[in-house]
Amino acid sequence: MFKLLLSAYSTISIHDTASFLGMGEDEATNYVVQQGWTVDHASQMLTVKKQAIVIEHKLDPSKLQRLSEYVFHQIEMFC
Template sequence: MDFSRLSEALASKSYAKIAEICDDLMLQVAAEGVAFQDEWPYAVHLLGHIYDDDINSARFLWKSIPAAIKESQPEVVAAWKVGQKLWMRDYRGVYEAIRGFDWSQETQNVVAAFSELYTKKMFQLLQSAYSTISVQDTALFLGMSEDHATNYVLQQGWFEDPASQMLNVKKQPIAAEQKLDPGKLQRLTEYVFHLEH
């Protein structure tokens, strides 16, 4: 089985391509009728879907993995544990699942990249949802110690009120709305009308 495209994606840190490459390879191998269960990189495949924030595809892949593989490859189970925590929106649990396993050399970089991406996503979520938030909650969402989380958000321009242990969120500037030129709207309307008739 030729995993060269997958190896290239991993080497170039193109983690967003992993799931698609694995899906394509799996379909190709299945179409050829080749048995591939023992040598398939299930952990990498699962992590590819998780990295892409495609938990549904990760769930379906997990369900299709033979029980013997799940029992013999603890890294596959560890990858799915991250997916489960995401599915359940257990923010702290995602980080615990990531840190709770000694990942192989092949998956370490994918997991580290996902962890960084997930932290940024959680930070953006906090930034859009809160005007003030406790240090404890911030640490929970970012999967960090309270000191580390405080330092992280202070570097992003947030402010801390030490007396109340609350963080004041620095909101992103709202982009000005682009005004639509009435002439463009008229041309678009005429074009659509022309297509319909």
């Protein structure tokens, strides 16, 4: 549920966060603050700290081999 909140909100009330996480308001606030979120006590709102998006690229050795052969062939043509 925490990951869903991360992707769905930029700000959210402490009350709603606690409801979604199934925690008391103090417990939910402490939890999300430990995750880097910030609290505005005056408005009772939390600002979500967005996580960096990590994209994993898998290297296919056969594609790398074909690319290497293509580049080598192009170099031979120009020399």
